[in-house]
Structures are given as C-alpha cells and as structure tokens.
Amino acid sequence: xxxxxxxxxxxxxxxxxxxxxxxxxxxxxxxxxxxxxxxxxxxxxxxxxxxxxxxxxxxxxxxxxxxxxxxxxxxxxxxxxxxxxxxxxxxxxxxxxxxxxxxxxxxxxxxxxxxxxxxxxxxxxxxxxxxxxxxxxxxxxxxxxxxxxxxxxxxxxxxxxxxxxxxxxxxxxxxxxxxxxxxxxxxxxxxxxxxxxxxxxxxxxxxxxxxxxxxxxxxxxxxxxxxxxxxxxxxxxxxxxxxxxxxxxxxxxxxxxxxxxxxxxxxxxxxxxxxxxxxxxxxxxxxxxxxxxxxxxxxxxxxxxxxxxxxxxxxxxxxxxxxxxxxxxxxxxxxxxxxxxxxxxxxxxxxxxxxxxxxxxxxxxxxxxxxxxxxxxxxxxxxxxxxxxxxxxxxxx
Amino acid sequence: xxxxxxxxxxxxxxxxxxxxxxxxxxxxxxxxxxxxxxxxxxxxxxxxxxxxxxxxxxxxxxxxxxxxxxxxxxxxxxxxxxxxxxxxxxxxxxxxxxxxxxxxxxxxxxxxxxxxxxxxxxxxxxxxxxxxxxxxxxxxxxxxxxxxxxxxxxxxxxxxxxxxxxxxxxxxxxxxxxxxxxxxxxxxxxxxxxxxxxxxxxxxxxxxxxxxxxxxxxxxxxxxxxxxxxxxxxxxxxxxxxxxxxxxxxxxxxxxxxxxxxxxxxxxxxxxxxxxxxxxxxxxxxxxxxxxxxxxxxxxxxxxxxxxxxxxxxxxxxxxxxxxxxxxxxxxxxxxxxxxxxxxxxxxxxxxxxxxxxxxxxxxxxxxxxxxxxxxxxxxxxxxxxxxxxxxxxxxx
Numbered sequence: 001x002x003x004x005x006x007x008x009x010x011x012x013x014x015x016x017x018x019x020x021x022x023x024x025x026x027x028x029x030x031x032x033x034x035x036x037x038x039x040x041x042x043x044x045x046x047x048x049x050x051x052x053x054x055x056x057x058x059x060x061x062x063x064x065x066x067x068x069x070x071x072x073x074x075x076x077x078x079x080x081x082x083x084x085x086x087x088x089x090x091x092x093x094x095x096x097x098x099x100x101x102x103x104x105x106x107x108x109x110x111x112x113x114x115x116x117x118x119x120x121x122x123x124x125x126x127x128x129x130x131x132x133x134x135x136x137x138x139x140x141x142x143x144x145x146x147x148x149x150x151x152x153x154x155x156x157x158x159x160x161x162x163x164x165x166x167x168x169x170x171x172x173x174x175x176x177x178x179x180x181x182x183x184x185x186x187x188x189x190x191x192x193x194x195x196x197x198x199x200x201x202x203x204x205x206x207x208x209x210x211x212x213x214x215x216x217x218x219x220x221x222x223x224x225x226x227x228x229x230x231x232x233x234x235x236x237x238x239x240x241x242x243x244x245x246x247x248x249x250x251x252x253x254x255x256x257x258x259x260x261x262x263x264x265x266x267x268x269x270x271x272x273x274x275x276x277x278x279x280x281x282x283x284x285x286x287x288x289x290x291x292x293x294x295x296x297x298x299x300x301x302x303x304x305x306x307x308x309x310x311x312x313x314x315x316x317x318x319x320x321x322x323x324x325x326x327x328x329x330x331x332x333x334x335x336x337x338x339x340x341x342x343x344x345x346x347x348x349x350x351x352x353x354x355x356x357x358x359x360x361x362x363x364x365x366x367x368x369x370x371x372x373x374x375x376x377x378x379x380x381x382x383x384x385x386x387x388x389x390x391x392x393x394x395x396x397x
Numbered sequence: 398x399x400x401x402x403x404x405x406x407x408x409x410x411x412x413x414x415x416x417x418x419x420x421x422x423x424x425x426x427x428x429x430x431x432x433x434x435x436x437x438x439x440x441x442x443x444x445x446x447x448x449x450x451x452x453x454x455x456x457x458x459x460x461x462x463x464x465x466x467x468x469x470x471x472x473x474x475x476x477x478x479x480x481x482x483x484x485x486x487x488x489x490x491x492x493x494x495x496x497x498x499x500x501x502x503x504x505x506x507x508x509x510x511x512x513x514x515x516x517x518x519x520x521x522x523x524x525x526x527x528x529x530x531x532x533x534x535x536x537x538x539x540x541x542x543x544x545x546x547x548x549x550x551x552x553x554x555x556x557x558x559x560x561x562x563x564x565x566x567x568x569x570x571x572x573x574x575x576x577x578x579x580x581x582x583x584x585x586x587x588x589x590x591x592x593x594x595x596x597x598x599x600x601x602x603x604x605x606x607x608x609x610x611x612x613x614x615x616x617x618x619x620x621x622x623x624x625x626x627x628x629x630x631x632x633x634x635x636x637x638x639x640x641x642x643x644x645x646x647x648x649x650x651x652x653x654x655x656x657x658x659x660x661x662x663x664x665x666x667x668x669x670x671x672x673x674x675x676x677x678x679x680x681x682x683x684x685x686x687x688x689x690x691x692x693x694x695x696x697x698x699x700x701x702x703x704x705x706x707x708x709x710x711x712x713x714x715x716x717x718x719x720x721x722x723x724x725x726x727x728x729x730x731x732x733x734x735x736x737x738x739x740x741x742x743x744x745x746x747x748x749x750x751x752x753x754x755x756x757x758x759x760x761x762x763x764x765x766x767x768x769x770x771x772x773x774x775x776x777x778x779x780x781x782x783x784x785x786x787x788x789x790x791x792x793x794x
Contacts, residue, residue: 257691260668261698264661268705271657294654301658304705308665308698314718321711 003043006160006167007386007394009036010152010378012138013145013208014235014333014342017302018273020251020311022217026270029277030204031214031228033235034375037136037149040383040394041157044129051113052133052396055140058106060097064127067114070095071122084115084196092118092196105140109150112196116154116189124162132157135393139367142237143244143334148205151193155186156378169380176380186210186378212377216277225277227284230374231295232345234323234357236330237367238315240338247311247337254310265308272302280374292346296329299344303331311336318364319343326357345370400440403557403564404783404791406433407549407775409535410542410605411632411730411739414699415670417648417708419614423667426674427601428611428625430632431772434533434546437780437791438554441526448510449530449793452537455503457494461524464511467492468519481512481593489515489593502537506547509593513551513586521559529554532790536764539634540641540731545602548590552583553775566777573777583607583775609774613674622674624681627771628692629742631720631751633727634764635712637735644708644734651707662705669699677771689743693726696741700728708733715761716740723754742767 011032018028044050050061070091089111096110113132121127134153138146156178160167165185168176178186190206204217213228255262276298283291303320306312316332319341323330330343345354358368383391408429415425441447447458467488486508493507510529518524531550535543553575557564562582565573575583587603601614610625652659673695680688700717703709713729716738720727727740742751755765780788 254694258668258672258694258698261665261672261695264665264668265702268658268661268665271655271661275655275658297651297655298658301655301705304701304709305662308701308705312701314721317714317718321714324711 004167005040005042005383006157007038007040007381007383008153008156008160008379009038009381010149010156010209011036011145011212011375012149013205014233014340014373015143016214016273016333016342016373017276017298018217018269019332019334019336020248020306020309021266021269021273023248023251024255024266025219026266027216027218027273027277028204029214029216029225029273030208031231031373032208032212032375032377033138033144034372035137035144035235035369036375037134037138037146037153038381038386038390038394039132039134039153039157040396041130041132041161044131047129049117049127049129050131051110052131053106053109054133054135054393054396056106056109058109060110062095062114064129067095067118067121068127070114070118071127084192088115089196108197112147112151112193113154115196116151116158116193119189119192120158120162120164124164126162128161130161131396133394133396135390137369139237143339144235145205145209147197148190148194148201148209151197152186152190152206152209152378154193155189156380159186159189160380167380169382174382174385177376178378178380183210183377208377210377213374214280216273225280228280228374229284229287230372232347232349233371233373234328234330234343234345234354234361235369235371236319236341236343236361238313238319238338238341239365239367240313240315242313242335242337242339244335247335251309251311262309265305269302269305269309272298272305287347289346292344296344299329299331299342306332306336313338315364315366316341319361319366322360322364323357326353326360328357342373401564402440402780403438403554404435404778404780405550405553405557405776406435406778407546407553407606408433408542408609408772409546410602411630411737411770412540413611413670413730413739413770414673414695415614415666416729416731416733417645417703417706418663418666418670420645420648421652421663422616423663424613424615424670424674425601426611426613426622426670427605428628428770429605429609429772429774430535430541431769432534432541432632432766433772434531434535434543434550435778435783435787435791436529436531436550436554437793438527438529438558441528444526446514446524446526447528448507449528450503450506451530451532451790451793453503453506455506457507459492459511461526464492464515464518465524467511467515468524481589485512486593505594509544509548509590510551512593513548513555513590516586516589517555517559517561521561523559525558527558528793530791530793532787534766536634540736541632542602542606544594545587545591545598545606548594549583549587549603549606549775551590552586553777556583556586557777564777566779571779571782574773575775575777580607580774605774607774610771611677613670622677625677625771626681626684627769629744629746630768630770631725631727631740631742631754631758632766632768633716633738633740633758635710635716635735635738636762636764637710637712639710639732639734639736641732644732648706648708659706662702666699666702666706669695669702684744686743689741693741696726696728696739703729703733710735712761712763713738716758716763719757719761720754723750723757725754739770
C-alpha cells in the first residue's frame with residue numbers, strides 16, 4: 001500500500017428544488033454538479049505528510065513522527081466513530097497552523113485533512129507518508145458543496161490508499177467507480193470531514209459528492225434516486241454575498257407572520273420537488289421535449305415561489321430575465337438572496353445560443369460555467385485521460 | 398321631473414387581491430378606484446334625447462317619438478327585469494347606429510344608454526327629453542371597470558331624474574349619496590347595463606361603482622366590506638394589450654397540468670385576500686405603519702404568486718422593479734399578462750417621491766395616475782364644486 005499514485009475526483013452539488021422548504025419538512029432534490037474537485041495522492045520517501053491546496057494558495061507538511069502522538073486521540077472505530085470532539089478539533093487546528101482570519105479557510109481545510117488522515121491511520125495502524133494535492137473547479141463559499149467534494153476526495157483516497165477499500169481503477173481503464181458498499185464507507189468518512197468543517201451538516205452534500213446523480217432529502221432522510229438523466233445546465237454566480245442563516249431565519253419569521261399564506265407556498269414547493277423527481281425518473285428511459293418543457297415550467301414556478309417566500313434578489317431576477325431573453329429558464333439554487341442560479345439547457349441548445357447567454361450574463365458582472373447535473377459521484381481516474389488543464393493543476397508546484 | 402340638471406359620478410375598480418384565483422372559488426377583493434366617470438343630465442326643449450360621449454368622440458340624438466315604439470319591448474318590471482334579450486339588443490344597436498368595427502364601442506355605449514333609458518321610461522311612463530353627457534377619467538378596456546362606472550352613472554341619473562329614487566343633493570351641499578335601498582336599485586339597473594355591454598358580467602364592477610369602498614367576492618357571492626380605509630395608490634398602465642379569456646384559460650391549463658403545485662398557490666392567494674381583508678378592517682380605526690407594512694408584504698407575495706400561476710409579464714415586472722427602487726410595492730391588477738399595476742403609497746409618501754417614481758415609470762412608456770382606492774361609490778355633485786377640468790369636460794361642445 002501507499003506505493004502507487006491515486007487520482008480521483010468528486011462532484012459538487014446544486015439544489016434543484018426544495019431549498020428552504022426542506023427546513024420545514026418538505027422534500028428537496030439535490031443533484032451532483034459536474035464541476036469537480038480532483039485529488040492526486042503520491043507516496044513520499046522522506047517521512048513527511050504534505051497537503052497542497054493550490055486554489056487556496058496553501059502548502060503544508062508535517063513529519064509523520066510529529067503526528068503520531070495524536071493517533072490515540074483519533075477514533076479507532078472508523079467509520080462509525082463519534083462526532084469529532086471540540087478538543088480534538090482545537091488541537092488539529094493548532095497543528096494545521098494559521099489561526100488568524102486570513103488563513104481561516106486554509107486552517108480548516110488542513111484540520112479536516114489531518115482529522116481524516118489520523119482516523120484512517122488509526123484504523124489501519126500505519127502512518128503513511130504521502131503528498132496530497134487537491135484542486136477544484138468549484139468556487140468556494142457559493143453553496144456548491146466544495147467542502148463535501150474535498151472531504152469525499154480525501155476519504156476516498158485515504159481509505160483506498162490504506163486498503164480499507166479497493167482502488168477500483170484497472171490497468172487500461174480511463175475511469176472507475178467503487179462498489180455500493182465501498183461508497184457507503186467513503187460517504188460516512190466524508191461526512192466526518194463535513195462535521196469538522198461545518199459542525200452540524202445535513203449529510204446531503206457529502207452524499208451527493210459520493211453517490212453522484214441526484215437524491216431526495218426530506219426530514220433528515222436521504223434517498224439516492226435510482227435513475228437520473230444527465231442535464232445540461234448553465235451555472236451563474238451573481239457574486240452577491242449572503243448569509244444562509246439570515247435567509248433561513250427570514251423565511252421562518254415570514255411563516256410565523258403569515259402562516260396561512262406561507263404554508264401553502266411551501267406545500268407548493270414540495271409538490272414541485274416531487275413532480276420534478278417523477279419527471280427525472282420518467283425521462284431516464286426516453287427523454288422527450290415534453291419532459292424538458294415540464295422541467296422548465298417547474299424551474300419558473302419555483303423561482304417565483306422562492307421570491308414569494310422572500311429569498312430572491314434583484315440580481316437573481318436579472319439572471320432569469322437575461323436567460324429568458326434567450327429562451328432559457330433559470331432559478332436560484334441554494335440559500336438565495338444572491339449566490340448562484342441554474343439555467344436549464346436542452347440537449348438541442350446550440351453552443352452559440354449558450355455563448356450568447358453567457359456573454360450577456362458576463363456583461364452583468366456574473367460568472368458562468370456550462371456544465372451538467374446528475375454527474376457521476378466520486379470516481380478514480382487515469383491521470384493521462386484527464387483534461388490537460390486538470391493534469392497541469394495536479395502536477396503541483 | 399326632468400326640469401333640473403343633475404351631476405353625478407361613479408368610481409372605477411381595481412382588483413386588490415384574488416384575480417384569477419376567484420375563477421377557482423377563492424376570495425377576491427375589489428376596491429373602488431377614484432378615477433371617476435362623471436355624468437351631467439340637462440333637460441332639452443326640442444323633443445329629442447341626446448347622448449354625448451366626449452372620450453369616444455361620439456354624439457348621438459334621437460327624437461323621443463322615434464323611440465316610443467321600442468317602449469313596449471322594454472321591460473316594465475324594473476329592476477327585477479329579465480336579462481336583455483338578444484333581439485332587443487340587436488334592435489337597440491341598430492338604432493344606436495354604426496355597425497362597423499370602428500364604431501363598435503360607441504355603438505355598444507349608445508345601445509346601453511338606450512336600453513337603460515327605455516327601461517326607466519317604461520317604468521315611469523314618460524319619454525323624457527334630456528341631454529346626457531358622460532365623461533370619464535378612466536381609460537377604457539384596461540380592466541378598470543369603466544363600463545360599470547358608465548352604467549352606474551346612467552342608472553343613477555335616469556332613476557333619479559324620473560323620480561324612481563330621490564336625487565339626494567340638497568341646496569348648498571357639495572356632494573351627496575343615496576340611501577342603501579336606493580343604491581340597491583341603482584346597482585341592479587347598472588348590472589343590466591353591464592349585461593348589455595359584457596353579456597355575462599360577474600356583477601362585481603357595478604357593485605363597486607355603486608357602493609364604493611371595497612368588497613369581497615367569492616363563488617358568485619358579493620359582500621360589501623363594512624369599513625374600509627382610503628388607500629393612496631399609483632395606478633400604472635403598461636399599455637400591453639392582453640386577452641382575459643386567454644389568460645384565464647392558461648391558468649386553467651396549468652392547474653390541470655400541475656394540480657398539486659397550482660392548487661396550493663391558489664390557496665395561498667386566497668389567504669392573501671383574507672389576510673388583506675382583516676388588515677383593512679383592523680386599520681380603519683387606527684391605521685399604523687405596521688398595517689401598511691403588512692399590506693406591502695401581501696402585495697409583494699401576491700405579485701410573485703401571480704407570476705407563478707403564469708399571468709405575469711416582463712413589463713409588469715418592470716413596474717415592480719422601478720417602484721421597488723423607490724421603496725414602493727406593486728402588483729398587477731386584473732387579468733395580468735400586461736394591463737395595469739397598482740403601487741401602494743403610504744400616507745407619508747412625499748409628493749416628490751411619487752413624482753420621481755412616476756417620472757421613471759413614464760420613461761418606460763407607461764401611463765400613471767396617482768389616486769386612491771376605497772373611494773366613495775356613486776355620488777351626486779354640485780357642478781361648481783367639481784375640479785375645473787371636470788366642469789369644463791361637462792360643458793360639452
């Protein structure tokens with residue numbers, strides 16, 4: 001073990017429907033976003049463990065001997081271990097270095113790595129000396145599950161590297177995936193990473209990063225959708241900063257203020273999610289224009305409902321207007337109040353039509369990505385088969 | 398009788414909340430719009446009956462003797478008479494003249510007058526020779542109840558003139574209103590006029606023109622709200638033409654397509670109307686900023702719901718955006734898909750703030766009126782006490 005290089009990737013996530021309503025017991029649909037986080041793990045011969053995060057401009061390394069005393073603290077009962085303790089996290093953050101505000105993100109990322117590293121090392125009884133480089137196409141802090149993709153990649157690499165699960169890529173294969181049982185192990189460890197980062201995550205993001213496709217989330221229960229088509233989308237970041245906490249509190253206040261008005265709106269959003277789920281399942285076999293038309297209707301309706309419950313923003317409306325002028329349908333995704341919007345693209349939407357829309361959105365100061373949702377979950381890759389840009393990023397410095 | 402001049406006016410109407418939802422058994426609130434239709438009736442000595450409609454550029458007159466043969470056909474049982482018969486309407490339209498498209502509106506207006514004139518003449522047994530001039534501040538065909546205001550004015554003038562009801566204005570009074578019982582008689586005759594014009598009217602528009610204030614309409618039942626405050630509004634006409642019939646059919650189709658999504662949205666709109674009714678009643682005694690704030694919330698929420706059920710329009714969104722940039726809250730009123738929007742103004746909104754909003758709306762090509770809703774219903778006026786513009790319009794040519 002730890003003798004070969006591993007390359008793997010995990011997708012981000014978008015909320016397709018049900019954001020905010022899910023807080024009030026309604027159904028949400030989350031889908032894997034094919035903006036991916038890539039990880040390359042290579043053996044080191046110098047007794048050190050290192051972590052490179054080029055997106056954050058961060059590079060850290062630790063002597064394996066320096067980490068050994070922390071092993072005892074790491075739970076030996078992976079992956080059913082308890083929630084990371086506050087004391088454990090404090091120690092890890094100290095070890096991860098950089099306690100000032102500027103380095104907060106880097107520090108949390110390093111602490112997450114150390115927590116997962118020590119958990120796996122403890123389980124397998126070895127302190128592997130490796131270099132891990134993680135590079136992502138996902139913007140951070142945009143509600144696109146970048147932390148879960150990071151956790152899933154770390155979990156997959158460390159578990160595969162130590163032999164707790166297989167590394168599925170065979171000679172000559174471009175890409176491979178793990179078995180359901182192995183994915184379950186990865187998912188549970190990725191959730192631990194999410195706990196280090198977020199404290200009390202829902203588990204949706206790491207499940208999407210692990211399983212891919214789409215999943216239903218309701219009242220704390222996550223169900224992976226069996227068959228999900230891949231849908232082309234345009235993802236637009238308005239770059240308007242917002243606080244999920246404030247937005248969630250705003251909806252709650254409105255629900256208390258106007259219960260008879262707001263409750264049916266949440267019921268309607270719930271029905272949008274369920275209807276969408278039905279359409280996605282129906283279209284897997286034989287997608288028709290009618291399916292896409294209905295998906296577009298749902299996007300439009302839910303965008304209005306989300307505005308109605310008070311989580312819209314003028315610049316999200318702008319995204320909808322601009323894309324509507326190109327015959328495309330958009331809605332906010334995630335917390336709203338700014339952040340990102342998704343725009344459905346039909347299979348037949350021409351590249352020039354997409355370019356025109358992107359040009360107009362870019363003129364508004366927005367950032368756009370053309371990608372797909374319903375993407376595969378965590379995957380093992382042959383490095384030479386990845387896009388040149390990704391290969392280059394994974395070379396490190 | 399028929400010896401003195403009468404001057405009276407009746408208001409238009411706006412739907413405050415519940416448009417479209419009312420078609421599906423939900424509550425709608427209609428309010429009297431203080432853009433008014435004025436009527437002046439003066440005796441003639443030449444044996445003729447004349448109708449001047451300066452807004453339509455129309456002036457017609459008939460010899461009373463020429464109308465006498467039609468008296469028999471007019472029902473003698475006012476106001477419980479049957480619906481005007483198709484044959485009767487054909488004869489009246491022929492007498493009203495102008496059967497080509499260009500004069501269609503004038504022809505219907507004249508036929509309505511003749512129908513009401515003959516009904517009252519038949520009831521009272523005289524063929525009064527009068528000149529009637531009707532001038533309106535209301536745009537026609539904008540869903541603002543201009544035909545009902547016209548019918549109510551004609552009904553009030555003819556019934557008062559022939560002595561079927563009193564003419565309430567006393568010497569020295571500026572303005573006066575009829576008793577409840579008399580208003581009921583006026584309303585029923587005005588409804589006949591609406592039947593001539595629209596075929597199968599709901600009765601809401603003539604009730605608002607007659608009673609003023611605001612009323613609740615649900616499942617065909619009209620209830621006048623007891624106490625309603627007068628609210629300042631800005632009325633904006635986007636001038637986008639639309640078909641109420643097509644819009645109503647669109648909502649119905651969407652309800653059939655997505656029943657579980659659409660039905661709760663209609664329920665939510667119903668709750669908006671009921672909540673608004675409660676606020677209006679609560680604020681009559683002592684209106685507070687909190688009342689206005691809640692009314693604004695309802696306007697915003699319903700505008701999003703109306704967009705959600707598919708009766709919005711990009712230029713109605715524009716009205717909302719422009720007024721929102723001035724801190725004001727707007728929604729479409731009536732059929733949607735274009736047409737008019739209402740913007741709430743608080744008592745403290747300064748004239749310059751309103752002027753700024755009007756300037757920006759006018760720049761978009763819209764037409765604006767600053768007025769009030771919850772206005773008085775049909776009223777008798779002393780001509781010299783009316784605004785100079787109205788006095789001038791009522792002088793005729």
